[in-house]
Each structure stands twice: as structure tokens, then as C-alpha cells.
Amino acid sequence: MSDTSLTPRTGTIAPNPPRRALALHRELQSVWANDRGLWGQMTAVSHTTLGLRFMATAIIFFAIGGILSMLIRAQLASHQGAFLDTELYNQIFTMHGSIMMFLFAIPMLEGLAIWLLPKMLGTRDMAFPRLTALGYWCYLFGGLIMLTALLFGVAPRDGWFMYTPLSSAAYSPGINADVWLLGVTFVEISAIAAAVEITVTILRQRAPGMKLTQMPLFAWYMLGTSAMMLVGFPPLIAGSVLLEIERAFDWPFFDPARGGDPLLWQHLFWLFGHPEVYIIFLPAAGVMSMMIPVLCRTTILGYGAIVAAILGLVFLSFGLWVHHMFTVGIPHMALAFFSAASVLVAVPTAVQVFAWIGTMWKGSPQLHLPMYHILGFFLTFVMGGLTGVMLAIVPFNWQAHDTAFVTAHLHYVLIGGFVFPMMAAATYWMPLITGRRRVKGLGEAAFWVILIGFHGTFFIMHLTGLMGMPRRIDVYPDNPEWVWLNLTSSIFSFVLTIGFAMFVLDLILQATLGKRESRNPWRAPTFDWAMPIPSPNYNFASLPTARHLDRDADEVILPLARGEGILPGAPNGRRELLVTRVGDAQPDHVGVLPGNTALPLALSASIGVFVLLMLASLYALAGIALVPVAVLIWVWVRGMAPGDNLASVAVTPGLRLPVHHHARASLGQSGLVAFLVANGTLFASLLFGLAFVSVVTPGPEAPISTFTPRTTAIALGLVTLAVGLASACVAWSGRHGAAMLALLLNLGALVVLVWMAATQLDDPTRHARDALRAVMAGYVGLHLLVAAGMAAFALDQFRRGEITVDVTGAWPALRLWQRYTSVTTLVTIGVLTAQAVMS
Amino acid sequence: MRWLGLVLLGPALWAVVFSLVYGLHGTLCATASGPEDLGRAARLALVGAWLLGIAAFLPVFALIPERSGQAANLPRIGLWIGLVATLFTLFPVTVTTSC
Numbered sequence: 001m002s003d004t005s006l007t008p009r010t011g012t013i014a015p016n017p018p019r020r021a022l023a024l025h026r027e028l029q030s031v032w033a034n035d036r037g038l039w040g041q042m043t044a045v046s047h048t049t050l051g052l053r054f055m056a057t058a059i060i061f062f063a064i065g066g067i068l069s070m071l072i073r074a075q076l077a078s079h080q081g082a083f084l085d086t087e088l089y090n091q092i093f094t095m096h097g098s099i100m101m102f103l104f105a106i107p108m109l110e111g112l113a114i115w116l117l118p119k120m121l122g123t124r125d126m127a128f129p130r131l132t133a134l135g136y137w138c139y140l141f142g143g144l145i146m147l148t149a150l151l152f153g154v155a156p157r158d159g160w161f162m163y164t165p166l167s168s169a170a171y172s173p174g175i176n177a178d179v180w181l182l183g184v185t186f187v188e189i190s191a192i193a194a195a196v197e198i199t200v201t202i203l204r205q206r207a208p209g210m211k212l213t214q215m216p217l218f219a220w221y222m223l224g225t226s227a228m229m230l231v232g233f234p235p236l237i238a239g240s241v242l243l244e245i246e247r248a249f250d251w252p253f254f255d256p257a258r259g260g261d262p263l264l265w266q267h268l269f270w271l272f273g274h275p276e277v278y279i280i281f282l283p284a285a286g287v288m289s290m291m292i293p294v295l296c297r298t299t300i301l302g303y304g305a306i307v308a309a310i311l312g313l314v315f316l317s318f319g320l321w322v323h324h325m326f327t328v329g330i331p332h333m334a335l336a337f338f339s340a341a342s343v344l345v346a347v348p349t350a351v352q353v354f355a356w357i358g359t360m361w362k363g364s365p366q367l368h369l370p371m372y373h374i375l376g377f378f379l380t381f382v383m384g385g386l387t388g389v390m391l392a393i394v395p396f397n398w399q400a401h402d403t404a405f406v407t408a409h410l411h412y413v414l415i416g417g418f419v420f421p422m423m424a425a426a427t428y429w430m431p432l433i434t435g436r437r438r439v440k441g442l443g444e445a446a447f448w449v450i451l452i453g454f455h456g457t458f459f460i461m462h463l464t465g466l467m468g469m470p471r472r473i474d475v476y477p478d479n480p481e482w483v484w485l486n487l488t489s490s491i492f493s494f495v496l497t498i499g500f501a502m503f504v505l506d507l508i509l510q511a512t513l514g515k516r517e518s519r520n521p522w523r524a525p526t527f528d529w530a531m532p533i534p535s536p537n538y539n540f541a542s543l544p545t546a547r548h549l550d551r552d553a554d555e556v557i558l559p560l561a562r563g564e565g566i567l568p569g570a571p572n573g574r575r576e577l578l579v580t581r582v583g584d585a586q587p588d589h590v591g592v593l594p595g596n597t598a599l600p601l602a603l604s605a606s607i608g609v610f611v612l613l614m615l616a617s618l619y620a621l622a623g624i625a626l627v628p629v630a631v632l633i634w635v636w637v638r639g640m641a642p643g644d645n646l647a648s649v650a651v652t653p654g655l656r657l658p659v660h661h662h663a664r665a666s667l668g669q670s671g672l673v674a675f676l677v678a679n680g681t682l683f684a685s686l687l688f689g690l691a692f693v694s695v696v697t698p699g700p701e702a703p704i705s706t707f708t709p710r711t712t713a714i715a716l717g718l719v720t721l722a723v724g725l726a727s728a729c730v731a732w733s734g735r736h737g738a739a740m741l742a743l744l745l746n747l748g749a750l751v752v753l754v755w756m757a758a759t760q761l762d763d764p765t766r767h768a769r770d771a772l773r774a775v776m777a778g779y780v781g782l783h784l785l786v787a788a789g790m791a792a793f794a795l796d797q798f799r800r801g802e803i804t805v806d807v808t809g810a811w812p813a814l815r816l817w818q819r820y821t822s823v824t825t826l827v828t829i830g831v832l833t834a835q836a837v838m839s
Numbered sequence: 840m841r842w843l844g845l846v847l848l849g850p851a852l853w854a855v856v857f858s859l860v861y862g863l864h865g866t867l868c869a870t871a872s873g874p875e876d877l878g879r880a881a882r883l884a885l886v887g888a889w890l891l892g893i894a895a896f897l898p899v900f901a902l903i904p905e906r907s908g909q910a911a912n913l914p915r916i917g918l919w920i921g922l923v924a925t926l927f928t929l930f931p932v933t934v935t936t937s938c
Contacts, residue, residue: 331864331936336931337928340927341924696868
């Protein structure tokens with residue numbers, strides 16, 4: 001247990017005595033460095049390595065997506081282009097959008113956060129390094145599956161938002177749509193993993209004394225982003241799972257002939273899709289908020305206003321999704337709700353833009369290369385924002401919907417609001433990545449070529465759209481008046497591509513030929529510059545404390561390198577970092593992180609096998625492929641066992657802190673809470689689907705249910721009783737017997753549920769209502785199975801003596817999961833009963 | 840943690856009221872006989888839900904400590920964001936065609 005006597009206020013923390021910096025560096029390198037060679041790259045779990053690898057991979061996917069866009073523009077350069085046939089054109093524009101969204105933008109922001117956050121917050125790594133690595137491998141394998149499909153001519157072809165019924169089995173036979181559904185869901189594992197650890201890292205690993213209101217703004221932006229990812233991605237995952245089940249097993253969630261509704265897909269997709277725009281924009285805005293004050297030699301104007309604006313954006317962005325569906329025939333009042341929310345969201349966005357302009361006004365802007373891209377952002381993003389307000393107005397939206405005007409708008413928002421800030425960030429943080437100075441001249445030229453190429457391509461596309469050209473057409477033989485506009489866009493798109501190539505070349509030249517850069521070249525005040533360049537895996541030889549806040553990075557580099565901060569070196573030969581409390585960031589305990597391991601690679605590969613078997617329609621084998629996944633997860637969790645070394649750690653003279661095995665609120669516990677938020681949103685998405693099909697969908701009435709009310713009521717009563725008792729067992733007792741009882745009760749409930757599904761549930765292929773009931777039962781069953789597995793794991797820990805009076809082991813996680821399972825089971829039973837009674 | 844909860848309270852209340860009124864609207868439209876308007880009772884139900892949502896903000900303002908400074912201001916600003924968003928985004932229940 002955490003001994004509060006060991007955790008005084010940070011103001012009283014005495015500094016460690018200075019040591020030789022080189023000796024500390026060697027000590028830390030021996031613990032935190034990656035293993036050597038290719039194997040070392042495969043087993044690396046360091047946030048520095050993986051963050052950079054995420055970003056490098058994302059840039060490669062960006063290049064591939066860019067090449068696809070050149071093919072699109074070559075096709076559209078003339079009105080009867082014969083460069084691509086329609087089938088290939090459809091695959092290429094679908095892959096262009098999917099790659100840019102799922103394989104470039106999201107992984108890029110994840111990589112940036114993974115690389116930068118620990119440095120900025122004053123810690124040594126992300127909360128869950130193996131999860132970082134798992135996320136990377138899932139991203140890579142998922143992306144490779146999608147790219148391989150393109151090479152074999154079976155890539156998705158239904159647009160990046162995969163509307164049903166076009167993407168349903170009847171209209172999209174073959175595996176093209178499955179590649180998207182399974183590949184994107186595979187990639188989204190990395191998004192959820194990143195969201196969980198970003199949230200936990202920001203809330204629990206800030207330097208001691210760094211209150212939430214003292215965090216660098218980038219951390220606020222990333223906290224908002226990760227919260228949005230936890231809530232925004234599950235509807236997409238839910239929709240993708242439902243559509244894949246429909247395609248694979250003919251359960252008609254989206255089939256109007258059998259009570260389904262294609263609009264349900266649109267709702268689930270845009271519940272993700274619109275917040276996604278802000279998920280992409282917020283990290284970019286975060287880096288802007290960090291760079292602008294430094295490049296203007298001043299402090300940010302309106303810190304509190306910007307935090308409030310982030311808060312507003314995070315919530316309001318979830319009230320806009322229907323503005324992508326203004327033309328589908330929804331009620332007028334609903335149109336007005338979402339139109340109002342779409343207009344309102346411009347306010348917090350404008351607050352940020354004015355805060356940045358105000359910061360520039362009060363400071364002394366210096367026209368370094370990052371500032372070029374920042375100015376490019378202002379010009380481009382503001383124009384994209386204004387066309388966004390135009391599209392939020394329903395009558396205009398009805399005119400411009402699905403035209404090239406929308407294509408232009410989204411590129412102004414995404415390239416203006418994400419790519420320009422990322423280019424600014426790349427040029428700003430490259431010295432910390434490479435330790436080298438850039439080669440002057442090429443970067444500025446690249447900027448101008450990109451700016452001219454971008455506006456030449458997309459400004460004109462507004463006009464093309466207003467003249468009526470729809471999106472996603474490959475030829476327009478009856479509209480020769482669009483030719484000059486399209487030809488101009490195509491020419492400038494090639495200019496744009498040349499600009500991006502010049503930008504990448506500039507980065508390569510800096511990394512390879514640049515002269516050695518001095519520390520903190522921008523004279524920034526944040527912790528990310530208070531370390532050697534290029535940054536080592538461990539970031540800080542000793543961790544910064546409250547007395548290092550609000551001081552220039554230059555002033556704290558040497559004291560931290562000499563070990564005068566907290567927790568210097570790695571005297572125990574383990575990867576240790578400090579875990580602090582959420583609100584006041586007081587020291588709580590020492591977290592011990594896992595070292596290099598190939599487990600994430602093996603686990604993601606085994607998930608990949610499952611995905612490939614699903615793609616091959618080998619469903620029975622796919623089910624069997626989940627066995628190694630489960631085994632590897634067990635091995636993974638076994639890796640967190642305490643071992644022998646449970647002694648408290650001296651972090652400064654006179655202050656010892658317990659290790660996380662003794663902590664009541666460990667990082668793992670916080671991570672599980674974050675994961676359950678995402679899981680709860682997935683559950684809510686399924687409930688939304690059930691309510692939508694039950695209330696709004698105009699399709700044929702559901703056939704009369706054939707279950708026996710008395711038998712079903714008894715079975716549901718048994719399940720309720722079992723989960724309730726299991727929850728009570730783990731809540732009231734932490735003993736071996738309670739774990740055994742929880743195991744038996746969860747297994748018993750699962751058996752009853754399976755029996756009921758087999759004998760009482762109606763055939764899920766006959767109506768969407770029945771299909772959704774079966775999915776809800778499956779959701780509950782999966783959670784009971786996991787709860788039983790966790791109880792079995794706790795039993796094993798009791799047997800090994802890893803759960804004692806002082807060491808909590810897996811027990812808190814079991815208690816939390818069991819509680820969640822009980823609540824979702826009861827809600828499911830209540831909702832399904834109410835639906836049955838009302839119908 | 841309590842402070843973070845207070846900061847999130849205002850926008851979270853908006854999210855709840857928005858979802859409830861939107862859900863109520865969908866349910867009323869689904870059960871309506873005509874395609875255009877719902878009638879007086881349904882309109883009153885929607886406006887009533889909106890007004891109740893606005894009223895829910897008032898006692899919450901009392902939860903915010905009467906201090907000044909950034910830490911106290913952010914929860915207050917959060918509440919104002921939620922209240923203004925509730926007023927603005929759900930105002931259409933009073934003026935637009937229902938279904």
C-alpha cells in the first residue's frame with residue numbers, strides 16, 4: 001500500500017547531490033537502450049523509438065496516398081480520361097482517403113504524442129510501453145493488409161466512408177469491403193491503445209508539482225484528443241463489426257428489406273467521423289500553441305481561454321455528426337439542432353486562432369522555417385473553416401453536398417489544419433530528433449512550392465464544385481466546361497507533390513548532412529528541450545520537480561543531467577519512473593516498466609492471422625486463431641507479476657516511495673478505467689443501434705418472437721443472479737475463495753447465456769432486431785468470458801503467492817471488470833426485456 | 840480529480856440534455872401519425888425538456904468555489920460553455936417544424 005508518510009509535498013523534496021553526468025548516462029543507457037541490430041528494433045518498446053517509427057511509417061503511407069492522388073488527378077485532367085478504368089479508379093480514391101485518414105493522420109498524431117509527451121511532461125516513457133509497441137505493429141500489419149489488397153486489385157472501392165448498401169454483400173461482392181472493415185478495425189487497435197496511454201500518461205506521470213493548470217498546452221490538447229479517441233472510435237468499431245458480421249453471416253443490420261437501416265451505418269460512421277476531424281486538428285493546434293510563443297519570444301496569450309476552447313471543442317464536436325447527413329431526409333428540427341451546433345463550434349476554434357494571432361502581436365515574430373508553415377496554416381485553415389461554416393448552413397449544404405466543393409473544403413481543413421502544423425512541428429523538433437542543424441534554403445523553397453501547389457489545386461476545386469461537379473466520378477463527358485478547372489487542379493497537384501518531395505528531402509539532408517546543433521536551439525522554456533540532443537531513450541538522467549517548473553530549459557538541463565532532480569539513474573537495473581496523483585501531481589509511487597520484448601510483435605502477428613483467416617472466410621479457423629491470442633494475453637499479463645523486488649525506492653535523500661505493486665491506484669488501474677470508457681461507448685453504440693432499429697427505422701415489422709417467456713425469464717434471472725453474486729464476491733472479499741466463486745459464477749452465467757442463445761433467441765438472419773439481440777448477447781457473453789479468465793488469473797496469482805495483504809496483483813482489475821460486466825449485463829437484460837414488452 | 844470533474848461538468852450537462860432532447864424528438868416523430876408537425880403536446884414536451892435542461896445548470900453554478908484565478912475560472916467557464924451551447928443548439932425546439 002502507498003505509505004503517505006513517504007510522500008511529502010513536492011516543495012519539501014530535497015535535491016539529490018550532483019553526480020557525474022556521463023556515469024549517469026551510461027547507467028541509464030544500459031537499462032533503457034534498445035537491444036542491438038534488427039532484433040533490437042523488433043523488441044523495442046521505448047517511446048522515443050516507437051514515436052519516431054510511427055511518424056516515419058505515417059510519412060511513408062502519406063507518400064503512397066499522395067501517389068494515389070496523382071493518379072486520380074491524372075485521370076481527371078481531361079473529361080474522358082482513359083488513364084484508369086472505373087473499377088481501379090474507385091479503388092484508388094477509396095484507398096487515398098482511407099490511407100490519409102487511418103494510415104497517415106491518426107498514426108502521425110499518435111506518433112507525435114508518443115514521442116513528445118513524456119519529454120514535455122518530465123517523465124521517461126509512456127505509461128504502457130508494450131502497448132505502444134503493440135499499437136505500432138497492429139498499425140503496420142493492418143496497413144500492409146490494405147496495401148497488399150491494392151496490389152492484388154481487391155482493395156476497397158466504396159469510398160472511405162463505406163456507405164451501405166453499396167458496401168453490403170449484395171452490391172459489393174468479393175473481399176474488397178472486408179479488407180477495409182477488418183484492416184481499419186485492426187489499425188484502430190493502435191488508436192485505442194494510444195488513447196489509453198496518452199490519457200494515463202498525462203494524468204499520472206506529470207513532473208511532481210506540475211498541476212493540470214501548469215501543463216504545457218500541448219498536453220491539454222492531447223488530453224482532449226485522447227478523450228475524444230476513447231469516445232469517438234468505438235462507434236466506428238461497432239459499425240465495422242456489425243457490417244462485417246452482416247457480410248459474413250447475413251445478419252441484416254443495414255438491410256432495409258429485413259428491418260435494418262443503411263442510415264444506422266451513417267450515424268455510427270459519422271459519430272466517429274466528425275469528431276475525427278477534431279481528433280486530427282487538436283494535436284496540430286497543440287503544437288502551434290507550443291511553437292508560436294517560442295518563435296515570437298513571448299508567452300502564450302490566453303492560456304485559460306485556450307483550455308476552455310479545447311473543452312468546448314471536445315464536447316461540441318460530438319454534436320455535429322449529422323451535418324454530414326443533411327441530405328438523407330432527417331426531420332427538420334434535427335437538422336436545426338446539428339446546424340446550430342456546427343455553427344457554434346466555430347467559436348472555440350476562433351478563440352484559439354485569435355489567441356495565436358494575439359500572441360504574435362504581443363511578441364516579436366521571427367521568420368524561421370517553422371513560422372513559414374505556421375503562416376501557411378493560418379491562411380489555409382481559416383479559409384477551410386469558413387467554407388465549413390458555409391456547409392453548416394442547411395440550404396447551402398443541400399446545394400454543395402457531395403460535390404467537389406466539399407472535397408476542396410475537407411482538404412483545406414485537413415492539409416491546413418494538420419499537414420502545415422505537422423510540417424512546422426517537424427522543422428521545429430528535428431534538432432531534438434537528429435541532433436543536427438538544417439541545411440538552409442531548401443526548406444523555404446519547399447514551403448512556397450507546397451503553398452502554391454496546394455491553393456492552385458484546391459481553391460479552384462471550390463469553383464468546380466459550385467459548377468456542379470460531383471465527387472468521385474472518373475469521367476465527365478457531358479461537361480466540357482469543367483475541363484480547364486480540372487486540368488488546372490491536376491497541374492498544380494503535381495506542383496504540390498514536388499513541394500512535398502522537397503520537404504522530405506530537406507529532412508533527409510538535415511538528418512544526414514546537417515552540422516551538429518546546440519542544445520535548445522530555439523531557447524524554449526519547456527522540458528522537451530531540457531535534455532541532450534538527440535534525445536536518449538530515458539529522456540532525463542533525473543526527473544524534474546516543482547522547482548524546475550517555470551524556468552528556462554537552459555537553466556535545468558545541467559542540474560537534471562547531473563542527477564539533481566528526482567529518481568536519478570537506474571540503480572536497481574530497472575526502468576523506473578515516477579507516478580503522481582491526478583490533480584496536484586504529488587508523488588505517489590514508483591512505476592517499474594517492462595524492458596525490451598518481442599511479445600507485442602507476437603501478439604499483433606497472431607491478431608493478424610485472425611484477420612487474414614476472416615478475410616479468407618475461414619471462420620472456424622479464425623475462431624481457433626483466437627486461442628493463441630488469448631494465450632499471449634495471459635503471458636503478457638504474467639509479465640506484470642511483481643517478482644522478488646518489492647522494496648521501496650529512494651527517489652531523493654530522505655524520501656522513499658513504494659513500487660507500483662503496492663499502490664492502490666497504479667497506472668494499470670488507471671489504464672483499465674480509460675479502456676472501460678471506450679468499451680462503455682462501444683456498448684452505448686450497440687444500444688443506439690438497437691434503439692434506432694426499434695424506433696426510427698421504417699422497415700417491415702419484426703416477426704413474432706418464438707422464445708418461451710417463462711423459460712427465458714428464468715434464464716435471464718439466473719444470469720442476473722450469477723453476475724450480481726460474482727460482483728459482490730470480488731467487491732467484499734479479496735480472498736482465494738472469492739476468486740474461485742467468481743470464476744464459477746461467471747462460467748455458470750456464460751453457460752446459461754449460451755444455452756439461451758441456442759434455444760431461445762430467434763434466427764438472427766431473419767430481422768435486424770433479432771440480429772441486434774444476438775449481438776448484445778454476444779457482447780455480454782464475451783465480457784463474462786473475460787471476467788472468468790481474470791478470476792482464473794487471480795486464482796493463479798494466489799497460488800503463486802503474488803496476491804498478499806500488501807500486494808494487490810490483478811485483484812483491483814478483476815473487481816473493476818466484474819463491476820462493469822455486471823452493469824452492462826443488467827442494462828442489456830433490461831433493454832431487451834423492455835423492447836420485447838413494448839413490441 | 841474533483842477539479843477536473845467540475846471543469847467537465849458544464850459541457851457534460853449539455854451533452855446529456857442534447858442527447859435527451861434529440862432522443863425524445865426522434866421518439867415523438869417515430870410515434871407521430873402525420874409527417875409534418877407533432878401537435879401542441881409534443882411541442883410542449885420538447886420545450887419543457889429543453890427548459891428543464893437549462894434549469895439543471897442553475898444549481899450547479901453553486902458548486903463552483905467562489906475563488907478567483909485560473910483554477911477557479913475554468914470550471915466556471917466550462918459551465919457557461921455548457922449553458923450557452925444548451926441555449927443555442929436546442930433553441931430550434933421552439934421555432935422549427937418538428938418532423
